[in-house]
Amino acid sequence: xxxxxxxxxxxxxxxPALALYIFTIATEPLRVIFLxxxxxxxxxxxxxxxxxxxxxxxxxxxxxxxxxxxxxxxxVLVSVLIQEMFRFVYYKLLKKASEGLKTINPDETAPSMRLxxxxxxxxxxxxxxxxxxxxxxxDSLGPGTVxxxxxxxxxxxxxxxxxxxxxxxxxxxxIIFFDGCEKKKWSSLLVVLLTHLLVSALTFISPHYGxxxxxxxxIMVLMGIWAFFVAGGSCxxxxxxxxxxxxxxxxxxxxxx
Amino acid sequence: xxxxxQQRPGLxxxxxxxxxxxxxxxxGVMGRxxxxxxxxxxxxxxxxxxxxFQALLPPWLPGAAAGRTLRLGQHRGAxxxxxxxxxxxxxxxxxxxxxxxxxxSLMSAESPPPRCxxxxxxxxxxxxxxxxxxxxxxxxxxxAHHGGVPWPSPSGFPQRSQxxxxxxxxxxxxxxxxxxxxxxxxxxxxxxxKYGAKHVIMLFVPVTLCMVVVVATxxxxxxxTEKNGQLPYGAGREQSLQPAISLSIxxxxxxxxxxxxxxxxNSVLNTLIMISVIVAMTIFxxxxxxxxxxKFIHGWLIMxxxxxxxxxxxxxxxxxxxxxxxxxxxxxxxxxxxxxxxxGMVCIHWKGPLVLQQAYLIMISALMALVFIKYLPEWxxxxxxxxxxxxxxxxxxxxxxxxxxxxxxxxxxNEPIFxxxxxxxxxxxxxGMAKLDPSSQGALQLPYDPEMEDSYDxxxxxxYPEVFExxxxxxxxxxxxxxEERGVxxxxxxxxxxxxxxxxxxxxxxxxxxxxLACFVAILIGLCLTLLLLAVxxxxxxxxxxxxxxxxxxxxxxxxxxxxxxxxxxxxxLYI
Numbered sequence: 014x015x016x017x018x019x020x021x022x023x024x025x026x027x028x029p030a031l032a033l034y035i036f037t038i039a040t041e042p043l044r045v046i047f048l049x050x051x052x053x054x055x056x057x058x059x060x061x062x063x064x065x066x067x068x069x070x071x072x073x074x075x076x077x078x079x080x081x082x083x084x085x086x087x088x089v090l091v092s093v094l095i096q097e098m099f100r101f102v103y104y105k106l107l108k109k110a111s112e113g114l115k116t117i118n119p120d121e122t123a124p125s126m127r128l129x130x131x132x133x134x135x136x137x138x139x140x141x142x143x144x145x146x147x148x149x150x151x152d153s154l155g156p157g158t159v160x161x162x163x164x165x166x167x168x169x170x171x172x173x174x175x176x177x178x179x180x181x182x183x184x185x186x187x188i189i190f191f192d193g194c195e196k197k198k199w200s201s202l203l204v205v206l207l208t209h210l211l212v213s214a215l216t217f218i219s220p221h222y223g224x225x226x227x228x229x230x231x232i233m234v235l236m237g238i239w240a241f242f243v244a245g246g247s248c249x250x251x252x253x254x255x256x257x258x259x260x261x262x263x264x265x266x267x268x269x270x
Numbered sequence: 271x272x273x274x275x276q277q278r279p280g281l282x283x284x285x286x287x288x289x290x291x292x293x294x295x296x297x298g299v300m301g302r303x304x305x306x307x308x309x310x311x312x313x314x315x316x317x318x319x320x321x322x323f324q325a326l327l328p329p330w331l332p333g334a335a336a337g338r339t340l341r342l343g344q345h346r347g348a349x350x351x352x353x354x355x356x357x358x359x360x361x362x363x364x365x366x367x368x369x370x371x372x373x374x375s376l377m378s379a380e381s382p383p384p385r386c387x388x389x390x391x392x393x394x395x396x397x398x399x400x401x402x403x404x405x406x407x408x409x410x411x412x413x414a415h416h417g418g419v420p421w422p423s424p425s426g427f428p429q430r431s432q433x434x435x436x437x438x439x440x441x442x443x444x445x446x447x448x449x450x451x452x453x454x455x456x457x458x459x460x461x462x463x464k465y466g467a468k469h470v471i472m473l474f475v476p477v478t479l480c481m482v483v484v485v486a487t488x489x490x491x492x493x494x495t496e497k498n499g500q501l502p503y504g505a506g507r508e509q510s511l512q513p514a515i516s517l518s519i520x521x522x523x524x525x526x527x528x529x530x531x532x533x534x535x536n537s538v539l540n541t542l543i544m545i546s547v548i549v550a551m552t553i554f555x556x557x558x559x560x561x562x563x564x565k566f567i568h569g570w571l572i573m574x575x576x577x578x579x580x581x582x583x584x585x586x587x588x589x590x591x592x593x594x595x596x597x598x599x600x601x602x603x604x605x606x607x608x609x610x611x612x613x614g615m616v617c618i619h620w621k622g623p624l625v626l627q628q629a630y631l632i633m634i635s636a637l638m639a640l641v642f643i644k645y646l647p648e649w650x651x652x653x654x655x656x657x658x659x660x661x662x663x664x665x666x667x668x669x670x671x672x673x674x675x676x677x678x679x680x681x682x683x684n685e686p687i688f689x690x691x692x693x694x695x696x697x698x699x700x701x702g703m704a705k706l707d708p709s710s711q712g713a714l715q716l717p718y719d720p721e722m723e724d725s726y727d728x729x730x731x732x733x734y735p736e737v738f739e740x741x742x743x744x745x746x747x748x749x750x751x752x753x754e755e756r757g758v759x760x761x762x763x764x765x766x767x768x769x770x771x772x773x774x775x776x777x778x779x780x781x782x783x784x785x786x787l788a789c790f791v792a793i794l795i796g797l798c799l800t801l802l803l804l805a806v807x808x809x810x811x812x813x814x815x816x817x818x819x820x821x822x823x824x825x826x827x828x829x830x831x832x833x834x835x836x837x838x839x840x841x842x843x844l845y846i
Contacts, residue, residue: 042467045474046798053795056788060827062846063835085838092846140791144836145845147783172843179845216845 019154022173026146030139030180037131043124044132051103051136058099059144062092089213096137097206100187103133104194126195127188127244134187138180146176164220171222178226178233182212185236192243201243208232470801472695473760474794476632480765481793483636484643484773485786493589494644495777518645520544525647537649541657544650548661552672560679575618575634579611582637624696631693635762639769643777651774655767655818662812694759764813768793771821775829784836788828792820 038044066088073080107129114123124132153169160166186205193201212232215225241251253259488494520543523536558567584607591598598606614634617627646654665671775789796817804811839846 042471045471046467049474049791049794050798053791056791056824059832059835059846060824063827063831066835067831085842085844088835089839089844089846096846141846143787144784145840147787148836149840151783168843175843175845213844213846216843220843 014153014155014157014159016154018169019150022146022153022169023150025170025173026142026150026176026180027139029177030135030142033135033184034139038135041124044128047107047124047129047132048136048139051133052140054099054103054133055096055137055140056144058096059092062088062095065091065095086217089217090210093209093213094206096141097190097202097209100133100137100190101194101202104191107133107191126191130188130191131184131244133191134184135180137187138183141183142176142180145179146172165222167222171226174226175216175229178229179212182209182229182233182236185233185240188240188244189236208236466801466805470798473797473801476628476693476695476760477765477768477794477797478790480632480635480639480769481772481790483632484639484769485776487586487590487636487640488643488773488776491589491593493593494640494773496644520547521647521650523650525649533649537647537653540647540650541653544654545657545661548658549672552665552676556672556676556679559676572619575615576611578634578637579614579630580607582641583607583610586637586640624694628693628695631762632765635693635765636769638762639766639773642766642770643773648778651770652822655771656822658767659812659815659818662814666812692759692761693765696759760813764817767814768817768821771818771825775821775825778829782829782833784833785825785828788824788832789821792824793817796820 034048038048066084069084069088070081073084107126111123111126111129149169149172159168165171186209189201190205193199193205212229215228218225250259254262257263521540522543523539525533525536527533527536555567584603587603587607613622613626614630616622617630618634642651665673668674771793772786772789776783776786796819797813800811800813800816803816
């Protein structure tokens with residue numbers, strides 16, 4: 014507990030997202046705006062999911078027992094559905110906005126749909142991660158002993174890693190999702206939805222962190238590879254990038270400096 | 271005096287600013303911690319954004335283009351004011367004011383501390399009515415540079431003064447001025463959009479900073495969440511009780527009642543009292559302005575900023591030191607507070623580096639918001655927030671609204687209204703033909719400059735220099751004086767009420783951060799939407815309603831619906 018755990022877990026969970034934000038988003042005002050709008054859409058989807066869960070709970074009159082657990086599971090699954098639905102709504106909105114931007118500025122390089130996919134995924138991810146983890150983080154700042162009642166002592170670490178993987182997954186899902194919408198490949202959308210459901214469902218076995226985390230990271234890696242290829246990457250470009258031989262990229266960096 | 275040089279950082283000066291204009295001593299009577307401001311967009315940026323917006327909206331939405339044309343026509347009729355209300359206003363008048371006499375920069379009237387009840391109320395009223403004016407002027411220079419069409423509309427600047435008066439009147443604090451874009455069409459659109467997004471970010475940053483300060487203080491310093499200033503130490507008791515007493519005059523109905531209905535009734539009554547005081551103050555201010563009691567308002571503004579910068583800073587510092595158990599002797603304390611306050615007065619009311627002025631304005635807004643959070647009763651605060659948004663909407667959009675009347679009066683007199691506290695992030699480059707000196711980049715340089723430069727370069731304007739002219743008294747306003755003004759100004763009242771909402775979300779609730787974050791995002795989105803609407807409708811719009819509505823909706827729904835859900839998920843370690 015206290016500061017060490019707080020900073021450690023905070024940077025584990027939000028470090029990569031912060032880096033992505035600082036290096037890719039913070040420089041362009043339009044991207045920041047789209048990021049915040051994406052976060053807002055996720056928030057609205059969460060609102061609807063909570064409303065659903067709340068109504069379901071009220072209908073069952075808050076009885077304790079296994080029904081609450083089932084309601085929670087149902088709530089989680091419905092929440093995933095609503096999130097993907099809002100991702101679709103956001104895609105539609107961005108599509109209209111892009112068209113609007115294009116008519117206004119034919120010369121202007123309006124953000125491409127791929128970029129917006131990335132930005133929206135990051136927006137969803139950041140908001141999702143923050144909402145999931147920030148209360149836990151603020152508790153970790155205070156005194157205490159973790160796992161004193163027999164729970165796992167790695168509670169904070171597990172939560173941090175889980176938050177990280179959720180953020181990255183949202184980024185990849187965003188890219189794949191938007192690409193599927195653009196190319197009308199509905200199978201992509203379905204896969205995104207199914208993997209999201211799978212990841213959430215895996216957390217139901219929560220005390221067994223090992224399986225949970227490892228499989229989620231595996232899914233994240235797979236999604237990452239798929240998103241990389243969907244976004245236009247290739248093995249060749251990856252090689253060029255890693256060996257610093259990518260002339261376009263180097264030239265671009267030079268110019269913008 | 272100088273015809274249009276940026277007299278002080280943050281001010282957008284108009285080169286054509288009529289020097290002969292009588293200098294209104296009260297720049298922004300309304301400039302108190304501003305309440306809702308008017309949004310104004312530039313002609314072209316509005317057109318662009320309008321197109322964009324119309325692409326998104328169903329066709330039955332009123333044609334903003336027509337409205338805009340109408341507004342331009344009106345302004346032309348009204349004495350050459352071309353660019354519609356979007357023009358300047360606040361800043362212009364400010365600049366004009368500055369042009370006339372730098373020392374009259376009483377503009378930044380501080381939002382009055384609760385102690386100065388009268389002032390506070392007045393300030394509140396003023397603020398409320400205003401809308402944000404989005405300022406975005408393009409350099410005429412562009413056109414000259416490109417040998418393009420001469421600027422068709424009369425320079426926006428004289429109108430700016432009118433507009434600015436209008437705006438200033440209406441809403442000293444809350445506005446964003448937009449200048450007239452004077453560029454060849456090719457560049458405009460892109461630049462407009464870029465500026466549009468950039469201006470939104472230029473507002474996001476200070477609003478976020480203010481909220482961060484308020485939330486950080488609320489979460490760490492217990493004083494601001496305790497009720498009625500119960501201090502364990504005797505020293506600050508009187509001071510902390512005074513604002514309580516002052517504010518309790520406005521909220522006399524206690525909320526310590528057993529029944530929910532009674533409590534609700536009491537808070538509604540408190541709100542009615544507060545709002546009627548605000549309305550009365552606004553009308554009083556209109557009357558004062560109508561009868562030219564400038565000195566009175568001037569003095570009042572100075573008094574309130576003194577109060578805020580010295581007394582409230584002293585209390586705040588005292589509380590922070592107590593929280594962290596740091597000892598500070600009185601001489602050091604005196605020195606610190608004196609320096610802070612004196613530099614603040616100079617920066618806000620006279621001249622100073624732009625960044626410093628912005629920082630002071632943010633700090634003042636945060637202090638004021640903290641005072642509100644502490645001394646307004648729980649439920650009353652929420653009802654007051656809602657009521658003020660409604661009042662803002664009414665005061666700005668209704669023809670008989672006090673703020674509107676104030677603006678019209680100022681417009682008739684062709685006087686610059688004294689700009690009170692307005693946060694300005696103006697980046698002003700005055701590029702005279704004879705002063706192409708790219709090396710003279712001074713303190714006005716803002717971090718976005720390289721980007722601006724790039725954007726200009728990309729338009730094949732390699733020779734456009736980014737010139738940051740230091741304030742030069744006596745710089746003549748050439749014909750070719752091209753001025754690039756890109757500034758966004760937001761009234762402090764907006765800052766204050768946004769921060770009050772977020773601060774209350776952080777203060778109440780069981781240490782829940784989700785609610786605070788949800789309110790924060792909601793307010794930012796409201797601000798975005800308001801700016802978009804501004805660009806579409808091209809007339810003064812109140813800035814508070816949308817953000818506060820979103821904020822309130824998200825506060826109550828997150829606190830009651832989302833929090834239990836997320837807590838349950840977190841306790842079972844489920845992730846959605």
